[in-house]
Amino acid sequence: MSRARRWAxxxxxxxxxxxxxxxxxxxxxxDATQVLSAIGRGLVGSSRADDLIDAQVWLLxxxxxxxxxxxxxxxAGGGAVTQGLFRNPLADPSVLGISLGAxxxxxxxxxxxxxxxxxWVTPLLAALGAGATLGVLLGLxxxxxxxxxLLLAGVALGAxxxxxxxxxxxxxxxxxxxxxxVLRWLMGSFEGRSWGHLAVATxxxxxxxxxxxxxxxxxxxxxxxxxxxxxxGVSPRAVQRRAVTAVALLVGGATAVAGVxxxxxxxxxxxxxxxxxxxxxSLLPLSAIVGASTLLAVDTLTRIAPVALPPGIVTSLxxxxxxxxxxxxxxxxxxx
Amino acid sequence: xxxxVVLGLAVACRPPxxxxxxxxxxxxxxxxADEELWHLGxxxxxxxxxxxxxxxxxxxxxxxxxxxxxxxxxxGAEAIAAQNPDLVVIAEFTADETRALLEQMGVRTLRLExxxxxxxxxxxxxxxAGAVGAEAAGTARIAAFDAELDALRQRFATAGAPGIVSxxxxxxxxGKTIFADAAEAAGFVDVAAxxxxxxxxTIGLESLVAWDPEYIVISCTDDCTAREQEFAAQPGIAATRxxxxxxxxxxxxxxxxxxxxxxxxxVRQLGERRRGTDGSAP
Numbered sequence: 001m002s003r004a005r006r007w008a009x010x011x012x013x014x015x016x017x018x019x020x021x022x023x024x025x026x027x028x029x030x031d032a033t034q035v036l037s038a039i040g041r042g043l044v045g046s047s048r049a050d051d052l053i054d055a056q057v058w059l060l061x062x063x064x065x066x067x068x069x070x071x072x073x074x075x076a077g078g079g080a081v082t083q084g085l086f087r088n089p090l091a092d093p094s095v096l097g098i099s100l101g102a103x104x105x106x107x108x109x110x111x112x113x114x115x116x117x118x119x120w121v122t123p124l125l126a127a128l129g130a131g132a133t134l135g136v137l138l139g140l141x142x143x144x145x146x147x148x149x150l151l152l153a154g155v156a157l158g159a160x161x162x163x164x165x166x167x168x169x170x171x172x173x174x175x176x177x178x179x180x181x182v183l184r185w186l187m188g189s190f191e192g193r194s195w196g197h198l199a200v201a202t203x204x205x206x207x208x209x210x211x212x213x214x215x216x217x218x219x220x221x222x223x224x225x226x227x228x229x230x231x232x233g234v235s236p237r238a239v240q241r242r243a244v245t246a247v248a249l250l251v252g253g254a255t256a257v258a259g260v261x262x263x264x265x266x267x268x269x270x271x272x273x274x275x276x277x278x279x280x281x282s283l284l285p286l287s288a289i290v291g292a293s294t295l296l297a298v299d300t301l302t303r304i305a306p307v308a309l310p311p312g313i314v315t316s317l318x319x320x321x322x323x324x325x326x327x328x329x330x331x332x333x334x335x336x
Numbered sequence: 337x338x339x340x341v342v343l344g345l346a347v348a349c350r351p352p353x354x355x356x357x358x359x360x361x362x363x364x365x366x367x368x369a370d371e372e373l374w375h376l377g378x379x380x381x382x383x384x385x386x387x388x389x390x391x392x393x394x395x396x397x398x399x400x401x402x403x404x405x406x407x408x409x410x411x412g413a414e415a416i417a418a419q420n421p422d423l424v425v426i427a428e429f430t431a432d433e434t435r436a437l438l439e440q441m442g443v444r445t446l447r448l449e450x451x452x453x454x455x456x457x458x459x460x461x462x463x464x465a466g467a468v469g470a471e472a473a474g475t476a477r478i479a480a481f482d483a484e485l486d487a488l489r490q491r492f493a494t495a496g497a498p499g500i501v502s503x504x505x506x507x508x509x510x511g512k513t514i515f516a517d518a519a520e521a522a523g524f525v526d527v528a529a530x531x532x533x534x535x536x537x538t539i540g541l542e543s544l545v546a547w548d549p550e551y552i553v554i555s556c557t558d559d560c561t562a563r564e565q566e567f568a569a570q571p572g573i574a575a576t577r578x579x580x581x582x583x584x585x586x587x588x589x590x591x592x593x594x595x596x597x598x599x600x601x602x603v604r605q606l607g608e609r610r611r612g613t614d615g616s617a618p
Contacts (some may be wrong), residue, residue: 028546048575052548055575060542117564177589179553181505191506192541194571202355308506308538 005281007275015069018296022065025304027028028056059194065203067193068299068311069292071254072264074205077289078250079265080272080284083213084219085299086151089273090199091215092266093251096150096244097157098133102255103127105162107182112166115181123200123256126288130252133157188261188312191300201257208249209288215242216280223278257280261312263289263319271324358437359369359444359468360422361385363416363432366448369425370399370597372464383468385419394559395589398598411436423467447618451595452512452535454521456497460595485521492523492607498550498583500606502522502592506538514599515553515592523549524604537615552578553606555593556586558578 023035030038036055041047042058058304086089093099109125112134121278140153158169165186172178221234229236254261269287276282295311298318302309351589363386364370370391373384389409391399410416410424413434416424428449435445448469449461458478465474500519501508509515509526510533516526527549528537544552556563563586573579591602 026546027540027543049571050575050580052545052575055572056545057544058569059575060545116563177504180507184505192570192572303540304541308540 004276004286006285007272007282008289010295011286015289015295015296018300019069020067021059022296022300022303023061024139025300026056026061027283028052030056036336049289055101063195063198064190064193064299065087065296066189067198067257068295070198070201070205071190071258071261071303072292072295073288074201074208074250074254074291075261076268076294077212077284078247078254078289080269080280080287081215081219081243081246081250082265083273084215084223084283085240085247087223089268089270092263094158094164094262094265095249096137096154096247096251097134097159098130098137098154098251099160099260100158100161100165100250101133102126102130102163102252103186105132105187106256107165107168108268109181109316110185111172111178120196120200123197126256127200127204127252128162130248130255133161135249136254137248139240150244179283183197185259186312188315189257189310190258192258196222197257204249204253205206208246208253211242211246211249212284215218215239215246216284219276219280223280259312261295263274263313263315263323264295267315267319267323267326268294270323311335339528347574349581359383359421360423361400361419362411362423362425363421364388364391364412364420365430366425366427367391367397367399368448368460369464370397370403371423371596372461373468374399374402375477376468376470376550380470380473385421386416392564396571396593398590398594398596401618402468417441417443418592425464425467448486450513451514451616453514454481454485455519455600457514457596481600483599484597488600488603488607489521491609492521492603494523494611497523498526498610499530499547500529500551500553501547501549501578502553503544504540507536508533508539508544514595515602517544518599518602519606521603522531523610524606528600539571543555545576548576549583550577550581551583551585553587553608555589557589560586560588 023039024032030053032055038054039046039062040059041054042062047054047058049059075093082091082093082096085119103126104127106122109122114125115161135152136157137154140150169179169182172182182194218234218239221229222236222239223231226236227237228319251265268291272283272290274285277284295315296312299311302311304316343494356589360383362373362384364373364384365388367388367390373380373387384403384407385389386408387399387403389411390396391403394400409417410419416434418437419444423444423446425446425448426435428447430447435447438445443544446463448463450456452491458481461474461477465471465477502515508528511526511529512534513536515528519526520603527547531547532584554567564584567577567586568584573584578584585606587602587605591598594602
């Protein structure tokens with residue numbers, strides 16, 4: 001059995017184990033039998049919205065676990081595509097400005113009170129923001145076709161959206177509850193994520209993951225350089241457009257339901273590449289699996305922690321030192 | 337000549353001497369002080385040369401429409417200093433730099449810190465009244481507060497206090513908060529306090545559902561009935577006793593977050609709501 005296959009099986013088992021753990025732990029005295037019964041009732045459609053255990057297990061925990069796994073897979077998969085696109089292991093989906101574009105439009109919606117119309121409003125606005133940012137990036141990719149220009153454009157767009165979001169927050173300076181709401185959303189959260197949120201995220205993230213996996217061979221060719229890729233029948237511009245679309249769908253979908261979560265897209269593909277090499281055919285699916293299991297572990301920890309911690313803060317707190325450790329370890333192994 | 341000009345400017349910019357009855361020029365930067373300075377009476381009002389911009393905000397203030405529109409609403413050290421105050425009432429969240437700058441200019445500051453319950457409301461009224469030389473008016477305000485509170489307590493006193501939680505985007509109010517005191521006065525038990533939470537703390541929605549309180553209080557700024565219905569229908573909330581039995585209470589922010597007399601209105605609304613839903617009050 002190949003190493004990549006062993007990792008895929010191990011990662012899949014880890015995701016399943018972590019998902020089961022996440023379903024079993026939480027506030028309230030609910031034992032494993034009650035959890036299983038509630039899941040069973042939910043699966044056959046006989047779950048009751050006015051039953052406390054059904055509500056906790058089937059309406060709060062189950063969709064949350066699935067949303068967390070989906071978002072983890074999306075961010076890590078998006079990171080792997082971004083790093084392949086820019087041929088740079090330090091690239092991150094956020095460098096394309098997509099998550100900040102999504103965040104900006106969502107924050108404007110919260111500022112205008114549009115989120116009061118329903119739980120679907122903020123995800124929809126975030127998806128629109130991601131889509132608009134994607135449109136600008138695709139326009140640039142079509143005109144320039146240069147990965148460096150695309151990267152710099154993403155950085156500029158991200159900086160613009162970041163400043164605009166701060167500007168909205170400053171304008172809302174006298175509305176404290178609004179500031180807190182926006183801040184919580186910007187820190188990333190899975191609190192109260194429902195089946196509706198899962199429905200919003202599944203289509204774009206599913207399409208993004210499918211597109212990313214389909215790009216594996218082309219990204220491998222691109223890693224050899226534009227000329228070699230072209231000689232292999234791969235158009236760098238076409239790959240760029242499809243890769244940007246995949247990243248926008250993945251990051252836009254994830255940001256829409258979870259807010260801004262940092263470092264996962266940078267660290268997870270890096271770890272997978274470090275252990276298994278750069279081949280995108282194994283890198284992309286394994287990044288998604290490891291991303292899902294990592295975020296499930298983080299979210300379960302934040303749920304059982306004595307103080308409420310936003311998962312976005314935890315991913316950054318764990319991700320940044322882990323990334324530094326990997327960098328230093330790689331440097332120390334490199335021949336001088 | 338130059339020295340004379342500098343000396344003249346220094347004298348002109350020096351804060352005025354406090355009068356025999358307290359500060360001569362008072363600036364408030366706190367909604368609580370905006371409200372109380374007005375209610376301390378006609379001796380104090382003419383000496384107020386600035387109130388906080390939030391004094392006119394109906395979402396947070398019970399002083400809307402009290403102070404004349406032409407009275408300045410300064411923000412920031414420079415705008416405050418321009419009013420040439422000798423006393424500035426500031427909050428615990430006022431920037432330390434602003435306070436240091438004002439004190440360097442010789443301006444006295446009164447920092448209202450700690451809002452752990454009704455005892456702090458009385459303490460801050462006393463401090464404010466003392467700082468502006470209106471001790472007797474302050475004592476009368478405290479007596480009025482206590483009289484109204486006692487009347488409300490008697491009105492809503494019943495056996496078997498139901499559980500209540502104040503919930504705002506995950507933040508709950510536990511013990512040592514104005515809300516805990518208001519809930520107790522209205523005949524409730526603050527469930528967050530009963531779980532050992534002191535002050536304001538963030539908890540998960542799942543914890544709130546697991547607590548299964550009989551009443552959940554949320555804030556509203558406009559259509560409170562619609563807000564109640566929307567919140568009560570949320571996944572998880574609908575399964576709680578509050579969601580099932582009409583125990584979700586949307587309360588205007590200027591009552592729910594009041595740290596002054598507005599908290600008494602919170603007590604009244606909580607108690608009346610309880611009477612309306614379970615018929616426990618006489």
